[in-house]
Amino acid sequence: MSSTNATRGHRAVLTESAPLDAEHRPTPGAISIGPESTELFETAVREAGGTLVPLGDETRGLMWLSHRAVDELDEVLQAHPGIEWVQMPMAGVDMFAGVMAKYADRPKPLWTSAKGAYSEPVAEHALALALGLLRVFPERVRAESWATVPKGISLYGLNVVIVGAGGIALEIMRLLEPFDTTVTIVRRSTTPVAGASRTVAASSLAEVLPDADVVIVAAAMTTDTSKMFGATEFALMKESAILVNIARGGLVDTDALVEALRSERLWGAGLDVTDPEPLPDGHPLWTEPRALITPHQADTPEMTAPLLAERIRHNVRALAGDGEFIGVVDPAAGY
Structure with missing residues (x-):
């Protein structure tokens, strides 16, 4: 409601x-x-x-x-x-x-x-990060010459996994409706979420990652969810998949993410939150060409x-x- x-x-x-x-x-x-x-x-x-x-x-x-x-x-x-x-x-x-x-x-x-x-402004930001990554904005904004090789992925019809089932997840689903995506919700229980194609428990995360094109992290930060995305999870994802985190930085193992991006195991990562936070000057994520980072300002x-x-x-x-x-x-x- x-x-x-x-x-x-x-x-x-x-x-x-x-x-x-x-x-x-x-x-x-x-x-x-x-x-x-x-x-x-x-x-x-x-x-x-x-x-x-x-x-x-x-x-x-x-x-x-x-x-x-x-x-x-x-x-x-x-x-x-x-x-x-x-x-x-x-x-x-x-x-x-x-x-x-x-x-x-x-x-x-x-x-x-x-x-x-705050679900609407945060969900809007998540969508912006996802679209920016799929359309290789991190690479485009760093470019100093005209690219001649076409590159980019359309959001239309993709498989989207949203981790979390709160207000942000609900609003992300609403914003995704025009793109005709297939949405899977990952939450604590298997209680269905209206609007999602399927709902699975967090214990089944590994089962849904291989088919995901877009993974959006919108879960609460607890001892159980700390670093729920690490090397194992990134290895399960497609090389064309993107990760967006607008929840808490600690949900993602930063070192594992840096390695996944550096080795081109992921298409890209959009982060409004990081671990550590603020992200220190000189951190490898700042210069990672597949990373799109905003300073925890999904809402102002x-x-x-x-x-x-x-x-x-x-x-x-x-x-x-x-x-x-x-x-x-x-x-x-x-x-």
Whole structure:
């Protein structure tokens, strides 16, 4: 499902969360914003009927708007045990895994992320990277003379494997519809994803890679998915296949990817995320002619802020109303 409130045409693509039982549902109450606040998000809270207060004993819901202040969030939660709900600003929350793990055996606080909220801009970027690779843009933009040998692959009719089944994957499938591709979704379970030609479990990744023309990584970063793409997986892929990663850099073994590109085992790799990140100056990926790299900017603050505000509005209403929070995170699993 989707929300129509967005900016410049973007919609927040929402994936449904399981209903909360009474034990996990936070108590309705006042909301605080930290570590710093902005007018946009304050307005979102008020528009949803929430009461804003400075961080203190009466705070029940906390809008945490930084992806860097991990230790500070840990300290805030310890100092204010009355906080029963934490809204985080990112879709991927692996950076807060250590903090959330401390509460994995407790029903509260409830953790919600922005997963799904940024799906449209990120999916758009994934498509741009895929098209750029297939049409050999990395080679073309580096050229200093007119090429005379035709080179390029059309996206039309290709086999696309998307690893992940969240909002980004759903939006990528929507964008791919005009290209008449065949889409395979790889996820934790085999529960079918509407719109995909087939859905397989992550344990079957090796079975679908040999037929893939385009592989798009859109999965959550966890201990189970760390470096899920390495030398073994690249060896299974066609030499004409491309890899696009718009999720987390740690999902791909960087050294193995460099070798696969250098040895022409892959047609190309489009990376908005890397491991390490930022990618250091002088790293071989910068000069790899088959690599297309963007600096983790599949979405920008101008794109995401209104979408996050919409997520805040929805969940603030859920706090006081029906309890149907979107983006619920399992603190034990980390996503």
